[in-house]
Amino acid sequence: MQLQINIEPPTGRQQRVALSGRVDTHTYQDLDQRLAPLLGNAAVDNLVLDLEGVDYISSAGVRSVFRARKALAARGGKVLVLNPQPQIKKVFDIVKAVPVTDVFRSTAELDAYLDKMQKKVLAGDDDE
């Protein structure tokens, strides 16, 4: 029934947010409220949602993730999801909440992805 939201210090242009508990019709407003300043911050490109501690999500929670994705997509950013539990993964799959490529099973997998992204960006810069 409760939802804990832990906003970690930003690293580069990533902002990591760890959630635990339930993201449902009773708690999604809390999440929206806490994410709003991050989404409005132009210094943040990518939002990493660590869902390891979340054991339940409903459509209300999915909508919050959608809103975050939309807000970041407007400036080329992304929502990356880390460690979703089976029920969450199932819901995400059903509603296609996040592209499969943006879901990571572990921090290592995520870091590798971010490195790759970094190089890609640098390469792009070289091209210019």
Add this chain to the structure above:
Amino acid sequence: MSRSPSIQHRLVRAFAAFGSVPVLAFGLLVAAGDYVVRLRHGADVVQAVGIAAAEELSLHLSSHRGAIQQLADRFAASGEAAWPPSAEALAAALGRTSVSFPGFLTLLATDAEGRVVGGWPSRQADGAPFTWTGVDVSDRGYFRVPRDTGRAFLTGVFVGRGFGNDRMAAASAPIVLDDGRFLGVVQGAIRLDALDRLMSVAASQPGLELLVVDPALRVAFASPGLPFAVHQQLPRDGWLDTGAHDAARFVPLGLPAAPSFDSLAFERDTPEGWHVVVLTSRWHLVSRALVDLALVTLLMGLVVLAALQAGRLQGRRVTEPLRELGRRLDSLSLADDPAIPAARSEATELATLEDAFARVARRVADQWSRLQDDVATEAMLREELARTMAQHRAIDAELSIAAEIQQSMVPGRDALARKVPELEVAALLEPARAVGGDFFNVIPVDDHYTCFYVGDVSDKGVAAALFMARVATLLEVAARRGEPPGKLLSVVARQIARDNPSEMFATVLCGVIDVHIGTLSLASAGHDPPAVLRADGRVDRPPMETGAALGFDADAEYPEWHLRLKAGDAVVCWTDGLTEAPDAAGREFGEAAIGECLRGARGGDAQAVMDRLLGAVRAHLEGQPPHDDLTLLALRRPVARARPAPAAPAMRPPIELEMPNRLAVLPVLSAALDDALAAEAVPELVRKDIALVLEEVLSNTVRHGYGEGQRDTIRLTARREGERLHLRFDDGAMAWNPLEHELPDLDADLEDREVGGLGVLLVRELSESAQYERVDGRNRLDLVIRLEAPEEVTA
């Protein structure tokens, strides 16, 4: 203090008055004695001086006369032939006699015819020779008397001629032969000045006067104090005949120019006929006595003064204690009242004492009258007390009736047991006074719902009881309408606040429980949240929000808190008579103690839980009377055997759940179903799917299906058939078929995707089949969900 003389002065005055009289009398007596003594002494002195003076005078005269007689006899013996001898021989014979008798001034001799034949001294003082011879003295008495009588003769006093002014007397003797022939006369002038010295010595006694008179009563000597001149002729008939010859006595002088007072006098006559008189005046004696009297009086006065001084010193020993006594007495009275009657005593010390007594008396009188007032007041108070007690008894009687009525407003133990067979209910209400402000009730609303509340009016006593009756009545009416607790409280709050002249208030905890599945909704109007004792011994305190106490705020809102009681769980409510119960040291019982106590009551039924709590608070109170009303209410869902457990397969009788059309109750409902499914060993992942379906359907219905303020009860029936769960949602919301709802396009670009519609998608994805019907104005949605976990999902 100046208004009356002090005892000191009075004593001195009295002593002066009565002490000086005997002193003066004694002085007078002494003076009188003195006078008498002086008188006698004066008489003796006068007499002695008189005798001595007369003897002296007589001796002087007779010795000189004898000397003349002898001289004449010697001349006679020489014979006629030898007479008159030569002048030189005669002078030598006369000179020899003058040497033997220095009182003679001159000596002479005559012949028979009275012619002077020779004399002595032969020369005068200046050396000129005397011419004695030839002078005829035949006419003189000193010649004629001896010639005529043939005997020696002594003259009276006279003043000599040619020899100064000396007082003199003359002695003469005839020269007579044996045959009788007369040859002449021998004469000697006797100087009386020599006598003066003797007389002066005799008269030298102070106050003493001396007078010598010759036989012819001519004054020969007089003291300077006497008014007589020498040779003065005194009258013959006079004072000399008074006869004061034997003893001195007082005689009036009776002479011209004599003192007018009488004198003590003594008179002695010589054989030659001279008179010697000694006098002393009475005034002299009296004046001496008076001087003595004055001396004695002065002395006595000094003695009296000394005695007075001593008396004053002694008197102070009396008067000082008297003054002190007065001062002390005065200090006893503490009075400074000027209206004290004037003291009648004249003595200062006694007046002070009297004043002090008067003040003390007044003070005593004041105290007495005050005491009487007090006694009167006390009698009045006693009467009033008796009246008050009578009133009090009447009020007591009324109060006990009120208490009965109030007790009848809360359900008794038997009534509680009968009311809700599906619940264990235990309750207790102990008013601190005859009537109290606490209340509670348990009211079955219908087959599912039972409403209960516990309340506490802000005050105690009759006023609180009346207010409580009103609040309890309103709550009961509202509860019977089946209102959820938040709504129920806001309705009652409005009713009470609208008309609350006494400005009292009540805190109320209200709950509505579904006795079958244990969903419990709570709302609080300023009251302590309850404690939930779980079957496993955990004690939860729901962190519920509370609204305003009932009484002031007509528009108060009361948020609800929802939870679920599983079988064996109990909810325990109380009033502050429990938490604030003080022990002997004033420490409150406190919520920590409640938790402790409840944990210890794990496994017991509602009555056991309540008994344990009551025992703990009684022990805490240590026998003191409760300071506040104490109310406890415990409700417990009995363990499973209360509902006979059906034989397998489980869930054959469908689970029927209900909830108001409020989202807040959803988790409770969801938990209830989840519990039941868990008991059926349904895998957790599937249970989460079912919870998700429940949330998506019900939140959609509650959010979008009702108009503002519309109330409805949504029913859920869950029935298991083999590996499938049949869910039926039945609600009175507006008609809406979720199965006809257009599904969102999941493959659209993110920018184009709708955020809504995901719930319906999830429900349809998770359900094996779904069916919608509109029946009797209600939506009915039937879903079938497979209970085994599909392999592919976890992949």
